[in-house]
Amino acid sequence: MNNRVALTGNEAVAQAMKQINPDVVAAYPITPQTEIVQFFSNFVNNGQVDTEFVAVESEHSAMSAAVGAASAGARTMTATSSQGLALMFEVVYIASAMRLPIVFPVANRALSGPINIHCDHSDAMGLTNSGVIQLFSENAQEAYDNMIQAVRIAEHPDVLLPVMVNLDGFITSHALDILEVLDDETVKNFVGIYNPEEFLLDVKNPISMGNLDMYDFYFEHRRQQVAAMEAAKKVIEDVGKEFEKVSGRPYGLIETYKLDDADMAVVLLNSAAGSAKGVVDELRAKGMKVGVLKPRAFRPFPFEEISTALKGVKAVAVLDRAETFSTLGGPMFADVRAALYDLKNDIKVINYVYGLGGRDLRLEDVEQVFNELDEIVKSGKTDKVVNYLGLRE
Amino acid sequence: MAKVLEIRWHGRGGQGAKTAALMLAEVVAEMGKYVQGFPEYGPERMGAPILAFNRISDEKIHIHSNVVNPEIVIVLDATLLGKAKITQGVGEDGIYIINTTKTPSEVRELLGLDDGKLFTVDANQISLETIGRVIPNTPLMGAFVKATNLLPFDEFFDKVRGQLSKKFKSKPEVIEGNLEAIKRAYQEVKSE
Amino acid sequence: MTSGVGNPCNKNFGQGRRTKAINSDLPWKELTKAGNIYEPGNSNSYETGDWRTLKPVWNEERCIHCLICWRYCPDASIIVTNEKFDSFDYKHCKGCGICANVCPAHAIDMITEEQQPLKKKEAKKDE
Numbered sequence: 001m002n003n004r005v006a007l008t009g010n011e012a013v014a015q016a017m018k019q020i021n022p023d024v025v026a027a028y029p030i031t032p033q034t035e036i037v038q039f040f041s042n043f044v045n046n047g048q049v050d051t052e053f054v055a056v057e058s059e060h061s062a063m064s065a066a067v068g069a070a071s072a073g074a075r076t077m078t079a080t081s082s083q084g085l086a087l088m089f090e091v092v093y094i095a096s097a098m099r100l101p102i103v104f105p106v107a108n109r110a111l112s113g114p115i116n117i118h119c120d121h122s123d124a125m126g127l128t129n130s131g132v133i134q135l136f137s138e139n140a141q142e143a144y145d146n147m148i149q150a151v152r153i154a155e156h157p158d159v160l161l162p163v164m165v166n167l168d169g170f171i172t173s174h175a176l177d178i179l180e181v182l183d184d185e186t187v188k189n190f191v192g193i194y195n196p197e198e199f200l201l202d203v204k205n206p207i208s209m210g211n212l213d214m215y216d217f218y219f220e221h222r223r224q225q226v227a228a229m230e231a232a233k234k235v236i237e238d239v240g241k242e243f244e245k246v247s248g249r250p251y252g253l254i255e256t257y258k259l260d261d262a263d264m265a266v267v268l269l270n271s272a273a274g275s276a277k278g279v280v281d282e283l284r285a286k287g288m289k290v291g292v293l294k295p296r297a298f299r300p301f302p303f304e305e306i307s308t309a310l311k312g313v314k315a316v317a318v319l320d321r322a323e324t325f326s327t328l329g330g331p332m333f334a335d336v337r338a339a340l341y342d343l344k345n346d347i348k349v350i351n352y353v354y355g356l357g358g359r360d361l362r363l364e365d366v367e368q369v370f371n372e373l374d375e376i377v378k379s380g381k382t383d384k385v386v387n388y389l390g391l392r393e
Numbered sequence: 394m395a396k397v398l399e400i401r402w403h404g405r406g407g408q409g410a411k412t413a414a415l416m417l418a419e420v421v422a423e424m425g426k427y428v429q430g431f432p433e434y435g436p437e438r439m440g441a442p443i444l445a446f447n448r449i450s451d452e453k454i455h456i457h458s459n460v461v462n463p464e465i466v467i468v469l470d471a472t473l474l475g476k477a478k479i480t481q482g483v484g485e486d487g488i489y490i491i492n493t494t495k496t497p498s499e500v501r502e503l504l505g506l507d508d509g510k511l512f513t514v515d516a517n518q519i520s521l522e523t524i525g526r527v528i529p530n531t532p533l534m535g536a537f538v539k540a541t542n543l544l545p546f547d548e549f550f551d552k553v554r555g556q557l558s559k560k561f562k563s564k565p566e567v568i569e570g571n572l573e574a575i576k577r578a579y580q581e582v583k584s585e
Numbered sequence: 586m587t588s589g590v591g592n593p594c595n596k597n598f599g600q601g602r603r604t605k606a607i608n609s610d611l612p613w614k615e616l617t618k619a620g621n622i623y624e625p626g627n628s629n630s631y632e633t634g635d636w637r638t639l640k641p642v643w644n645e646e647r648c649i650h651c652l653i654c655w656r657y658c659p660d661a662s663i664i665v666t667n668e669k670f671d672s673f674d675y676k677h678c679k680g681c682g683i684c685a686n687v688c689p690a691h692a693i694d695m696i697t698e699e700q701q702p703l704k705k706k707e708a709k710k711d712e
Binding site (some may be wrong): 005006008039117139168170172173174177178232271272274275277278281294337358360361362363 | 414415418422423427428429430431432434453454455456457458459465559
């Protein structure tokens with residue numbers, strides 16, 4: 001293929017948005033997402049897209065404007081990071097409850113305080129219960145591919161939920177990386193023309209959206225959202241298969257790397273999964289049976305796929321780039337451990353919290369994790385369930 | 394894992410270390426290799442010591458951690474010698490390319506180095522004469538090509554021209570100045 | 586897993602009068618998606634008349650058909666025909682008494698529900 005380009009993660013996302021050519025983008029700048037909006041507004045200014053760009057005064061307004069536009073029947077996007085996502089919080093819940101297919105990239109960044117602009121997943125993990133679909137991207141390529149697929153997933157009639165496309169702030173957003181881009185026509189055909197089944201500006205079929213629910217309806221409508229999230233699993237896989245046909249790159253709910261015969265595995269999201277693959281290659285060369293599991297979808301959480309993929313391993317370390325303050329480790333640890341519970345296979349599962357506030361995950365750190373898993377497999381004992389990786393003790 | 398060449402750039406905020414790392418990556422990418430180019434983002438202050446990194450490989454690069462054991466170190470500002478940790482993590486056959494008026498052996502003494510290969514070039518003077526102001530990042534790319542002998546210079550030069558033409562469409566004099574700077578640095582870089 | 590594939594909420598689409606699917610006796614799968622309402626003006630079917638403790642009655646002899654009551658009524662419960670007062674909409678009138686208060690001819694009295702049987706020209710069914 002000769003469409004290999006060198007782009008930063010933010011450029012790749014903006015490029016995907018340009019090719020998708022959404023009807024409305026409402027966004028507010030925040031580090032490290034700023035460039036996405038900046039590049040995209042250039043496309044708007046240069047007439048390279050037909051998008052109505054709404055320059056709002058805050059992220060709360062950005063998502064509110066997106067809710068309005070999506071309700072009106074527009075293919076709608078926004079973008080944010082960290083504090084911006086936190087400010088968006090209440091409106092994200094409204095977008096998902098109103099079943100609006102808004103797609104928004106999030107360049108993952110730590111939440112204040114202490115004030116920090118660097119990568120971790122605290123922002124995304126703050127919205128795991130909001131009813132949005134969350135996809136994670138290892139590198140610029142996946143961020144680009146996820147953006148294009150997100151449109152189809154969000155707008156699928158079985159789903160109709162917002163989709164958040166996560167990429168690591170700075171590590172992915174600001175690093176120049178090699179990726180293959182699709183041509184404009186392919187993207188245009190893949191996302192198709194947006195024909196919402198119902199929308200506010202459909203004067204022939206008037207509709208009232210975002211209505212008040214009392215205790216006699218709220219519970220039922222929440223249950224409908226769960227059903228949509230369940231349906232999203234199949235849709236994410238189907239869209240992934242279809243995307244493979246046009247791109248040659250397969251996508252599912254999870255990605256496994258050298259896991260088939262592995263005794264030990266690490267589970268981690270985004271760019272760190274790439275570093276872990278590098279370490280796995282080195283350790284495999286030394287004869288260690290190690291592998292990587294990278295969830296691509298975190299909401300809906302692929303319980304079945306994860307328990308199937310890990311059922312043969314003896315010890316698993318879940319690496320979380322966010323803290324829950326439950327005092328039992330990070331958010332993904334809880335979910336992965338729950339997924340493995342019913343297997344009753346006595347798989348040892350431990351947790352590492354790493355990389356908070358942009359702390360680099362070094363290859364030695366990942367190696368250390370595998371060495372400790374090796375100890376656990378040999379001794380059959382787990383000393384510490386929750387650990388901190390790369391922390392000064 | 395396939396062989397990955399790692400580069401660390403030392404500079405000061407405003408000298409173009411990040412721009413150079415990204416531009417080098419773009420050029421090398423165009424030459425068909427897999428690359429990464431990324432800065433270490435700190436508080437972005439003019440004059441503060443900063444780092445930028447490259448990875449170059451013939452195969453897809455998975456890892457996303459910072460570069461800790463570079464094969465090549467490029468220093469944009471001579472005043473960083475003795476202050477920044479120039480030699481940290483570098484192996485015994487590491488290559489150092491330094492923007493300074495000093496000779497390689499003078500720099501070796503300054504750094505207290507026993508091994509490695511040292512190259513120096515007066516990129517400040519070259520950029521002043523060719524671009525019209527002190528902007529040492531592009532000439533250092535020329536020195537890089539000479540010192541490492543990894544990439545054929547003519548092809549590299551053509552791709553840089555392409556990149557610069559895209560970036561400075563309206564300023565042809567900037568393009569020519571930068572190209573001249575790269576050529577001169579390629580010719581003038583000193584080894585031991 | 587608790588439900589099958591596909592979105593059960595969508596089975597509701599295309600069933601015609603979808604307001605019927607907004608009913609607190611129905612299970613979640615049969616309600617409209619996200620509580621969307623597909624037929625305008627459905628507040629008409631919500632009868633607020635039983636909130637009333639006092640009801641307005643019309644004194645035909647005194648009425649000068651100025652229609653100030655019609656203008657003031659917050660629940661659009663004054664029914665006017667041919668630019669003349671016709672009747673009260675007792676299905677929706679909450680008995681607030683504003684009409685009686687603003688009437689310059691004292692042609693509206695507020696009485697308790699039990700006090701008096703309805704007179705001949707009163708509640709007309711809305712359509």
